[in-house]
Amino acid sequence: MKVSNKILIVENDPDLRDSLKNSLEFSGYSVVYNESPKAIFEDINTYKPSIVLIDYYHPDINSVKVIKEIVGKFREIEIIVTITYPDTMLSNELISMGVHDIIAKPFQAYQVRMSVKKVMEKQRLLVESKDFQRLLEKKIKEQTLSLRLRNQEKQQLLINTIKSLVQTLEAKDSYTEGHSHRVAENSLQIAHALGMSLREQEEVKLAGLLHDIGKIGIHESVLNKRGRLTDDEYAHIKSHPLVSQRILEPIPQFKAVVSIIRHHHEFFDGSGYPDRLAGKKIPTGARILTICDAHDAMTSDRPYRSSLTEGMAYDIMDRNAGIQFDPDLLRIFYKIKGRAITA
Numbered sequence: 001m002k003v004s005n006k007i008l009i010v011e012n013d014p015d016l017r018d019s020l021k022n023s024l025e026f027s028g029y030s031v032v033y034n035e036s037p038k039a040i041f042e043d044i045n046t047y048k049p050s051i052v053l054i055d056y057y058h059p060d061i062n063s064v065k066v067i068k069e070i071v072g073k074f075r076e077i078e079i080i081v082t083i084t085y086p087d088t089m090l091s092n093e094l095i096s097m098g099v100h101d102i103i104a105k106p107f108q109a110y111q112v113r114m115s116v117k118k119v120m121e122k123q124r125l126l127v128e129s130k131d132f133q134r135l136l137e138k139k140i141k142e143q144t145l146s147l148r149l150r151n152q153e154k155q156q157l158l159i160n161t162i163k164s165l166v167q168t169l170e171a172k173d174s175y176t177e178g179h180s181h182r183v184a185e186n187s188l189q190i191a192h193a194l195g196m197s198l199r200e201q202e203e204v205k206l207a208g209l210l211h212d213i214g215k216i217g218i219h220e221s222v223l224n225k226r227g228r229l230t231d232d233e234y235a236h237i238k239s240h241p242l243v244s245q246r247i248l249e250p251i252p253q254f255k256a257v258v259s260i261i262r263h264h265h266e267f268f269d270g271s272g273y274p275d276r277l278a279g280k281k282i283p284t285g286a287r288i289l290t291i292c293d294a295h296d297a298m299t300s301d302r303p304y305r306s307s308l309t310e311g312m313a314y315d316i317m318d319r320n321a322g323i324q325f326d327p328d329l330l331r332i333f334y335k336i337k338g339r340a341i342t343a
């Protein structure tokens with residue numbers, strides 16, 4: 001947007017009017033005036049001047065009324081008043097009405113040029129600041145859009161942070177090294193075989209990766225204890241799904257993931273923890289995770305025993321079908337693992 005360099009002169013004295021016109025045009029301004037000042041608003045609408053230069057004691061107009069009307073209707077126009085022997089009170093009144101400058105008559109042409117220059121500069125700054133504001137608004141819109149895009153990056157960053165937490169956990173609990181990744185991959189395969197949506201599959205995988213994150217809050221002495229756990233120690237271990245939940249709960253996108261993790265130690269017959277949910281009341285992702293978690297735990301070395309063979313693990317899982325595990329999901333798991341299904 002550009003500032004108009006047009007000036008409308010409302011001056012009764014023709015000589016003064018001509019001399020002002022010449023002087024201002026010489027300085028590069030475009031000057032208009034009308035022989036009939038009563039048509040001043042037509043002139044304003046036609047020429048759209050930036051400045052109206054008014055002779056306060058013009059005999060053909062009520063200058064106060066005209067000034068008020070210009071200020072009220074054309075906020076972008078600045079008014080300069082020329083006046084013979086202005087007193088302080090009148091000057092103050094005009095300024096408070098919104099007049100930009102008052103030039104006492106008789107004046108030198110340069111005084112008017114100076115005043116006009118100041119007004120033009122002020123308007124240029126105003127236009128620039130409006131342009132700047134528009135530019136700023138545009139930038140903010142663009143930023144908001146890119147922020148939305150970056151939310152995905154943020155989520156990835158978050159997942160990376162959590163993955164490094166998993167690594168921290170696995171370093172702390174040396175027997176479970178790689179456990180979370182194997183559980184995540186096996187769980188994903190079951191979710192895929194079940195025909196779950198891509199989003200649900202991703203949630204199941206993420207839950208697999210993060211299911212034991214709460215073990216970060218379990219004492220190493222308990223986590224890596226050789227031999228039987230006391231009741232208190234077992235209760236302490238059992239708190240890990242809730243600790244996982246507390247860690248992940250603030251992330252709104254993880255609502256479903258958190259639910260899976262909370263329930264990954266529920267038993268199909270309702271004898272698990274923390275809520276003793278049974279059957280299909282246990283989220284599907286959690287029922288999947290229970291199978292993969294138990295299988296991987298049995299086939300990995302633990303502090304209290306060496307790993308079981310696949311066959312031994314399957315036997316135990318068979319015996320717990322319908323007790324700990326969802327039998328339908330167990331069959332899918334066996335199929336994925338290439339185990340011949342007899343039942």
Ligand SMILES: [Fe+2]
Pocket residue numbers: 211212240264265293
């Ligand atoms: Fe667990």
